[in-house]
Each structure stands twice: as structure tokens, then as C-alpha cells.
Amino acid sequence: DQQVKQNSPSLSVQEGRISILNCDYTNSMFDYFLWYKKYPAEGPTFLISISSIKDKNEDGRFTVFLNKSAKHLSLHIVPSQPGDSAVYFCAAILTNTGNQFYFGTGTSLTVIP
Amino acid sequence: NAGVTQTPKFRILKIGQSMTLQCAQDMNHNYMYWYRQDPGMGLKLIYYSVGAGITDKGEVPNGYNVSRSTTEDFPLRLELAAPSQTSVYFCASSAVNTEAFFGQGTRLTVV
Numbered sequence: 001d002q003q004v005k006q007n008s009p010s011l012s013v014q015e016g017r018i019s020i021l022n023c024d025y026t027n028s029m030f031d032y033f034l035w036y037k038k039y040p041a042e043g044p045t046f047l048i049s050i051s052s053i054k055d056k057n058e059d060g061r062f063t064v065f066l067n068k069s070a071k072h073l074s075l076h077i078v079p080s081q082p083g084d085s086a087v088y089f090c091a092a093i094l095t096n097t098g099n100q101f102y103f104g105t106g107t108s109l110t111v112i113p
Numbered sequence: 114n115a116g117v118t119q120t121p122k123f124r125i126l127k128i129g130q131s132m133t134l135q136c137a138q139d140m141n142h143n144y145m146y147w148y149r150q151d152p153g154m155g156l157k158l159i160y161y162s163v164g165a166g167i168t169d170k171g172e173v174p175n176g177y178n179v180s181r182s183t184t185e186d187f188p189l190r191l192e193l194a195a196p197s198q199t200s201v202y203f204c205a206s207s208a209v210n211t212e213a214f215f216g217q218g219t220r221l222t223v224v
Contacts, residue, residue: 002155009153032210043117043203043215044156051210089155095210098163099144100171105155 003027004092006104014112019077021107023090026071030092030102035064035075038087038106047088048075080111115139119204119216126194126223134189134219136204142214144207145187146171147179149200150218156203162187194223 005024013019021035031052036044050057050064050073057064063076073090087106094100120135138145143164148156158171162181176198178190187206191198201220207213 004155006155034212036215041218043205043217045215046212049212091213093210098161098169099207099209100158100161101146101156101205101207101213102158103148103156105153 002105003030004090004102004104006088006090006107008107009105010108010110012110012112013080015082016079019075019080019084019109019111021075021077021088021090021109023073023075023104024071025073025092025102027092027094027102028068028071029094029096031095032093033064033066033073034091034093034101035062036089036091036103037084038089044089077109080109082111082113085109085111117204117206117214117216119202119219121219122217123220124222126191126221128194128196128223130194131190131192132194132221134191134202134204134221136187136189136216137185138187138204138206138214139185140206140208140214141184142206142208143184144209144213145181146205146207146213147177147187147189148203148205149173150203151200159189159202191221196223199223 034049205213
């Protein structure tokens with residue numbers, strides 16, 4: 001039973017434009033959300049996070065939006081760069097059950113020069 | 114500062130063999146995790162630990178065992194390897210309500 005879902009397996013964007021990656025979740029008890037970036041043959045690396053008490057967090061070119069009523073999370077990358085091409089995973093944490101991380105299936109982003 | 118270190122990076126096992134995947138972290142994190150990633154799938158939690166001496170099952174624990182005798186180490190044991198255990202395995206560690214740090218992964222093939 002997938003509690004965190006990324007319904008778009010892939011996304012292609014022109015360099016300089018905005019990339020929007022989406023994530024939906026089913027468990028309203030999640031209290032922390034994160035985005036990870038993964039290159040082939042490497043482990044996932046942390047990108048940005050947001051607490052469930054906030055609705056937006058920015059870090060440079062990356063902004064994460066949280067809509068709790070819709071149980072929806074999105075990552076905006078502006079402007080997109082070729083080096084952003086990677087697989088992006090969203091994740092959610094349940095801190096009251098051993099701080100478990102639940103991951104989506106990933107979206108492969110390709111930024112076209 | 115090494116972060117999370119996994120060994121080995123690659124391994125080929127025959128059906129029925131056993132092996133231990135090693136994981137060590139030097140960030141003094143209480144929480145440690147083992148995930149597997151199959152092609153086209155997300156990361157599935159195998160086992161996790163909230164501190165030395167405490168472990169618990171995740172989503173896909175069958176065929177695996179873990180131990181946590183120290184804060185730093187969290188080995189994953191595969192007993193009687195099966196082709197369904199062919200996957201990429203990631204170890205991670207975290208503090209509470211913060212990001213998890215991942216190792217580089219172990220690519221395991223069972224033939």
C-alpha cells in the first residue's frame with residue numbers, strides 16, 4: 001500500500017524554464033516532508049524539506065509547497081539547469097512510529113539544454 | 114567526515130548463500146534504516162532501528178535480519194538468498210524529524 005505517490009514517472013523541461021514535480025500522500029499523520037535527488041549509481045541526497053506546520057519553504061532555486069488539505073506536495077525548480085537532471089523522490093516522515101521515512105516511486109527529470 | 118558507509122558496493126550471490134551487508138555512520142544518529150530499491154520502484158523499508166539494541170520491521174522484512182549492537186553500525190543479514198532479493202540496497206541514518214543521510218548503495222545480484 002503506497003502511502004506516498006508520485007504519479008509522473010518522467011518529466012522533460014527546457015533549460016531555464018520551471019520544473020514542477022508533484023507528490024501525493026494518503027496519511028494525514030505525516031509531520032515532515034522531504035525531497036531527495038538521486039543520480040545513477042549513487043545514494044539519494046537530501047534537497048529540501050518542509051514541516052507539516054508550514055506551507056512553503058525556499059532554498060535558492062528550489063521551493064517546496066505543501067497543501068495539507070489536498071495531501072499534496074510539490075517541488076518547483078526555477079530556473080532549471082541541465083545538472084538538475086536526476087530522479088527526484090519525495091518522502092514523508094511519521095515521527096511517532098520510529099521516525100520512518102516513506103518514499104514515493106520517483107520522477108525522472110530531464111532538463112534539455 | 115565519512116557520513117554513511119556501506120560495504121560492499123557490488124556482490125553476486127548464488128541461490129541459498131548468505132551474506133551480511135555492512136553499514137556504519139559517524140554522525141551519532143539514533144535512527145538507522147535499510148531500504149531496497151527495485152527497478153522503477155521507490156525505496157522500500159526493510160528494517161529500521163531507533164537506537165542501539167532496538168530494531169523493528171519495515172514494509173518488506175522477509176528474508177532479512179538486522180542487529181544494532183552499537184550506535185554506529187547496522188548490518189543487514191541475508192539468509193538463504195533468493196532471486197527476488199536481487200536489488201540495490203541503501204542504508205541511511207537520521208536524527209529525529211530531519212533529513213536522512215544515505216550510503217552509496219550495494220548492488221546485489223542473486224543467481
